[in-house]
Amino acid sequence: MTILTVRHLTIYRYRNPVAFGEHHVMFRPRDSHDLRLLDSALTVSPEARVRWRHDVFSNSIAVASFEAPAQELHFESRIVIDHVGREDPAFAIEPYARTYPFAYSSEEIPDLGRTVERHYPDPDRRVDAWAKDFVRTAEGPVDTLDLLLRINTALHDHLTYRRRHGLGTQSPTETLDLGGGSCRDYALFMMEAVRALGFAARFVSGYLYDPAVEKAGTVSRTQGAGNTHAWVEVYLPGAGWVEFDPTNGRAGGSNLIRVAVARDPSQAIPLHGTFYGAADSFLDMTVQVEVRRGQPQASRTAQTAFSLAAAG
Numbered sequence: 001m002t003i004l005t006v007r008h009l010t011i012y013r014y015r016n017p018v019a020f021g022e023h024h025v026m027f028r029p030r031d032s033h034d035l036r037l038l039d040s041a042l043t044v045s046p047e048a049r050v051r052w053r054h055d056v057f058s059n060s061i062a063v064a065s066f067e068a069p070a071q072e073l074h075f076e077s078r079i080v081i082d083h084v085g086r087e088d089p090a091f092a093i094e095p096y097a098r099t100y101p102f103a104y105s106s107e108e109i110p111d112l113g114r115t116v117e118r119h120y121p122d123p124d125r126r127v128d129a130w131a132k133d134f135v136r137t138a139e140g141p142v143d144t145l146d147l148l149l150r151i152n153t154a155l156h157d158h159l160t161y162r163r164r165h166g167l168g169t170q171s172p173t174e175t176l177d178l179g180g181g182s183c184r185d186y187a188l189f190m191m192e193a194v195r196a197l198g199f200a201a202r203f204v205s206g207y208l209y210d211p212a213v214e215k216a217g218t219v220s221r222t223q224g225a226g227n228t229h230a231w232v233e234v235y236l237p238g239a240g241w242v243e244f245d246p247t248n249g250r251a252g253g254s255n256l257i258r259v260a261v262a263r264d265p266s267q268a269i270p271l272h273g274t275f276y277g278a279a280d281s282f283l284d285m286t287v288q289v290e291v292r293r294g295q296p297q298a299s300r301t302a303q304t305a306f307s308l309a310a311a312g
Contacts, residue, residue, distance in 0.1 A: 023273030027077035039080035085254035094238035156249030206259040
């Protein structure tokens with residue numbers, strides 16, 4: 001078990017004061033057997049009325065409504081979690097699913113629903129061919145977990161990581177054309193690739209803990225730290241939803257802090273909203289994410305303030 005504190009700050013800047021529409025915030029994780037939320041705080045400026053809801057996937061969303069215009073818009077979140085993640089990729093897969101191909105059971109397939117379906121056009125079947133090469137080149141029976149690990153590693157090894165804050169996710173064919181992208185582009189490509197092989201897969205948005213940032217003089221080899229992060233979960237009978245981080249070529253969730261899960265990246269945007277003003281009003285944005293081990297002493301006071309703000 002590891003106690004981690006995540007601080008996430010986003011600032012939007014505008015040329016002139018603008019009015020704001022609703023903003024949807026997905027910074028708060030759900031409790032589970034591998035992640036327990038100990039404390040949370042959300043600060044919004046200018047003053048906003050905040051209400052909470054669950055989306056269709058039961059993700060927790062804060063909806064901020066504003067009355068006063070402003071030239072800057074601030075969202076600052078802090079969460080404290082008790083995190084348990086697996087480093088060992090030896091997952092307890094049901095015997096019938098340990099080799100590929102296999103079929104999901106009649107009990108599971110209705111609930112897996114559209115997570116098995118392809119979502120993006122692939123007219124020349126390029127993504128399809130890319131994924132099926134891993135099956136064609138295998139010698140003997142295809143081990144299910146080994147197949148997924150090889151796909152995960154190949155994406156890390158052959159794509160070039162590029163951090164970007166712009167809205168939207170590249171289509172899988174765009175990622176092939178460009179030879180790389182952001183973590184969400186890696187995640188979407190892997191989702192569509194394994195769906196082409198018949199696996200159920202879903203998109204995950206959250207944070208990445210990199211111990212190297214706390215050690216002076218240590219060079220980090222982790223991609224995606226210091227920002228929001230995205231990865232993939234693949235459903236394997238017996239093991240359940242197994243986490244794959246193609247951006248870093250890792251499996252298991254030892255350093256992944258899950259906040260939201262969805263069928264498609266467009267349903268798990270950490271922060272989005274609208275403003276009303278001239279088209280050239282927007283200047284820039286700043287995103288700062290810090291994930292550190294330990295619990296801040298002021299967390300209990302912050303929790304009280306957050307509860308009052310949420311109730312208002």
